[in-house]
Amino acid sequence: MKTVGAYEAKTHLTQLLECVAKGExxxxxxxxxxxxxxxxxxxxxxxxxxxxxxxxxxxRSGRRLDGLSIRDMIEEGRR
Incomplete structure (x- = not known):
């Protein structure tokens, strides 16, 4: 098992993920x-x-928004 420091992991995350994708x-x-x-x-x-x-x-079947629009839901979430 390969060991790397936190700084190296942060700097080379993409390469580490490629190794992990190969099973390492x-x-x-x-x-x-x-x-x-x-x-x-x-x-x-x-x-x-x-x-x-x-x-x-x-x-999704049987569930309806009962007249609510996407804009109404966005505005409700901002309150």
Whole structure:
């Protein structure tokens, strides 16, 4: 497992993420003490895009804005 300091991790984050995407784990240290581990995301938790779209459509069905406009909701959020 590769180890990098916090400053180096901040400076080279893009390159570190490329390594992680290839399956590598990277420990980030601060003053020599491990504080975080970058590792690939658990791909088993990812849902197929089609399934996500179907879930969104099911959630949306039967829900209406009852005359509210997007502008009204934006203004309400600003209060």
């Amino acid at each position: 784990k990277i420990t980030i240290t601060k003053h020599g003490v491990p504080v975080a581990i970058l590792q690939p995301a658990d791909s088993s938790k990812r849902m197929p895009v089609r399934e996500v779209i179907d879930q969104l459509k099911r959630f």
